[in-house]
Amino acid sequence: MTxxxxxxxxxxxxxxIAARLPGATDILRRYRIDFCCGGQRSLxxxxxxxxxxxxxxxxxxxRLATGMHxxxxxxxxxxxxxxxxxxxxxxxxxQLPELIRLANKVEAVHAGHALVPAGLAQHxxxxxxxxxxxxxxxxxxxFPLLAAGGSPMARFPIGxxxxxxxxxxxxxxxxxxxxxDLTLPEDACHTWRALYRTLQQFxxxxxxxxx
Numbered sequence: 129m130t131x132x133x134x135x136x137x138x139x140x141x142x143x144x145i146a147a148r149l150p151g152a153t154d155i156l157r158r159y160r161i162d163f164c165c166g167g168q169r170s171l172x173x174x175x176x177x178x179x180x181x182x183x184x185x186x187x188x189x190x191r192l193a194t195g196m197h198x199x200x201x202x203x204x205x206x207x208x209x210x211x212x213x214x215x216x217x218x219x220x221x222x223q224l225p226e227l228i229r230l231a232n233k234v235e236a237v238h239a240g241h242a243l244v245p246a247g248l249a250q251h252x253x254x255x256x257x258x259x260x261x262x263x264x265x266x267x268x269x270x271f272p273l274l275a276a277g278g279s280p281m282a283r284f285p286i287g288x289x290x291x292x293x294x295x296x297x298x299x300x301x302x303x304x305x306x307x308x309d310l311t312l313p314e315d316a317c318h319t320w321r322a323l324y325r326t327l328q329q330f331x332x333x334x335x336x337x338x339x
Contacts, residue, residue: 135171135189137182142174143167145189147321150329154226155188167318209271217263223330224256230323238320245307255299262292300331 135145146153146163156163161174175182231249238244270289273282304310310324310331 135186135193137172137175137186138170140171141168142171143318143321145171146318147325149189149193150322150326151192151222151226152189153230153319153322153326154222155185155192157229159185161185163322164317164319205274209275212271213267217267220259220263220330223326224252224259227323227326227330228252228256230319230326234317234320234323237317241313243308243311243313248303248306251299251302251306255296255303258292258299259296262289262296265289303327303331 142156142161142163144167146156146167153163159175159180160178161180169177171185172182175185228249231245231252235244235246235249239246265285266289270282270285273285307324307327310328312321312324316324
């Protein structure tokens with residue numbers, strides 16, 4: 129299954145959905161669907177056990193999958209700002225709390241495993257705090273200047289943002305160290321797989337840089 133394929137109630141297990149669709153774990157968790165130990169059930173079976181309408185779950189999952197297509201960044205400043213806000217800022221605000229939850233669970237359940245990403249949850253919490261502050265500065269200072277026509281005053285906040293992007297790059301390198309370059313053990317559970325799949329998407333998204 130890929131994020132572009134239709135989700136099937138009877139042939140996609142909840143474990144596959146959680147592991148291969150970044151962000152799906154948050155949806156499944158809200159519907160109290162166990163995607164780890166109970167991950168071998170079909171989505172229809174899992175919904176029936178929770179007395180949940182499967183159509184509602186499928187609709188949310190499909191909307192999530194559809195939203196993952198990366199559109200070409202527009203050149204016009206106001207359109208580009210809106211693209212960044214929707215494609216990066218909003219996605220990060222949704223991703224990071226779920227990544228922290230998944231990391232905490234993996235570290236707790238697999239504490240004795242040789243490949244456990246010990247310290248990952250704490251590192252993600254640090255990244256979350258710094259990234260939220262960074263995005264707030266972009267939204268409150270830089271973007272209004274750019275939208276107003278690119279005032280010469282924008283040069284200073286652009287310089288600050290670029291410095292912070294370099295700091296984020298260093299944090300991503302540390303993330304790869306903690307996860308052994310996102311290397312999954314053969315016996316990784318669905319939660320562990322979902323964590324690394326979403327981290328991979330998060331990593332790719334952070335490659336974006338302001339010109």
